[in-house]
Every structure is written in C-alpha cells, then in structure tokens.
Amino acid sequence: MKQKRVSMDSIAITLEKIEKEYEGRKVIDKLSYSFLAGSKTAITAPSGVGKTTLLRLILGLEKLDQGQIWYEKKLQASVVFQEDRLLDYASALENIRAVLPDKEISDNKICKELSRVGLLDAAYRRVSLLSGGMKRRVALVRAVLMPGNLLVLDEPFKGLDQERKQQVMAYIKEKIEGRTFLLVTHEQEEAVYFGAEVLKLGKSG
Numbered sequence: 001m002k003q004k005r006v007s008m009d010s011i012a013i014t015l016e017k018i019e020k021e022y023e024g025r026k027v028i029d030k031l032s033y034s035f036l037a038g039s040k041t042a043i044t045a046p047s048g049v050g051k052t053t054l055l056r057l058i059l060g061l062e063k064l065d066q067g068q069i070w071y072e073k074k075l076q077a078s079v080v081f082q083e084d085r086l087l088d089y090a091s092a093l094e095n096i097r098a099v100l101p102d103k104e105i106s107d108n109k110i111c112k113e114l115s116r117v118g119l120l121d122a123a124y125r126r127v128s129l130l131s132g133g134m135k136r137r138v139a140l141v142r143a144v145l146m147p148g149n150l151l152v153l154d155e156p157f158k159g160l161d162q163e164r165k166q167q168v169m170a171y172i173k174e175k176i177e178g179r180t181f182l183l184v185t186h187e188q189e190e191a192v193y194f195g196a197e198v199l200k201l202g203k204s205g
Contacts, residue, residue: 011035011036011037012035012071012075013034013035013070013072013150015068015069016067017031017032018030018031018057018067020062020064020065027048028050030066035180035182038178038179040183041183042184042196042198042199044191044199045200045202051154051201057069058182059077072149075180076148078099078144078147078150078151078152079151079153079154080143080152080153084138086127089126090126091123091124091126092123092130093111095138095142096110099145100146100147110123114141116141116171119137133161136156136159140153140156149179151175151179151180151181153181153182155186156172157187157190169190
C-alpha cells in the first residue's frame with residue numbers, strides 16, 4: 001500500500017511483501033526482494049505472470065494492493081517499455097535530444113552513439129519511416145543516454161536479428177556500468193551475457 005523513499009547504504013530498491021491483483025487474479029503475491037545499487041537483475045517468468053506489472057509497480061505507474069516499496073533517495077530511472085514510445089513525427093536524433101538535459105551535447109555526439117547500433121544513416125530520418133527494429137534501437141540509445149542511475153528494459157531485443165542483437169547487447173553492456181539495471185527477458189542467455197542475477201517470478205507472482 002505504501003510507497004516511501006528512504007536512503008539505504010548500497011540498496012537501490014527494496015520490495016517488502018508486495019501484492020497486486022487484477023480482476024480477482026493475484027499476479028504479484030507477497031514478493032520481497034532487494035536490488036543493490038549498481039546491480040544487474042534479470043526478471044524472468046512465463047508470459048502473463050507479472051514481469052511487466054512488477055516493473056510498473058517499481059516505477060510508480062501502478063499502485064500496490066499490499067506491501068511497501070522502498071527507494072534509494074536519489075534514484076532516477078530511464079526506461080524502454082515493450083512499446084518504443086517514440087515521437088513518430090521527429091527524427092531519430094530529435095527523439096534522443098528531447099530527453100537530454102544537457103543541450104551542449106552535439107548532434108555529432110548523438111550520431112556517434114546511433115552509429116554504435118548501426119543507425120548512423122537513420123539519424124536525420126523521421127521515425128515513422130523506420131522499420132520496427134530500427135525504432136527499437138533508437139529507443140534503446142535514447143534510454144542509455146538519459147541521465148539516471150536506474151536503467152529498466154522490458155524485453156528490449158525483440159524484433160532484432162541475431163547479429164544485430166549481439167551488436168546492441170554489447171552496446172548496452174558498456175552503458176550499464178555503474179547503474180542499477182533491471183532487464184525483463186525470456187532468454188536465459190541474455191541474463192548470462194549481462195552477468196545478471198535472476199529473479200524468477202512464480203505462478204503466483
């Protein structure tokens with residue numbers, strides 16, 4: 001029920017017996033867990049078991065039915081949802097610049113970041129003209145360039161072929177150093193690649 005913010009040494013987020021129910025079905029049931037500051041965690045479960053719900057609860061986008069979530073005082077999140085949530089009328093570069101508080105970051109710098117995931121030629125193209133996989137990569141670059149100490153990715157590599165996925169994963173791995181990292185995935189190999197601890201949600205959570 002309560003969501004409080006406190007300062008805790010080395011702990012970024014603590015879940016204390018949290019519960020969430022939809023239409024009479026409990027999707028999160030008395031879940032307790034602590035995410036250490038700077039840690040990497042892969043959240044896994046079958047479809048419909050509560051992975052995205054858990055992220056939304058942590059991000060404050062859903063209200064708890066029971067329990068508490070405690071946060072590090074200065075926690076600041078950047079997120080890639082299952083939907084890309086881009087501005088279709090704007091270019092890839094403009095989508096990224098829109099979230100950057102430092103207006104002194106040059107277009108050249110942003111283009112270099114896009115080139116890391118194979119999007120240099122798409123930097124000035126309107127997002128509505130890009131393929132699904134290209135949009136996904138724009139969303140990922142936007143998230144990692146946002147300032148913040150918590151990076152949350154919900155099934156971020158869907159729609160990427162294997163070669164491109166490896167390129168993007170290498171880019172993300174470099175960018176998560178020093179951040180608390182939460183990854184929702186169905187793929188065990190992704191958890192292994194990022195050296196993530198696995199939080200497996202059961203049927204009731």
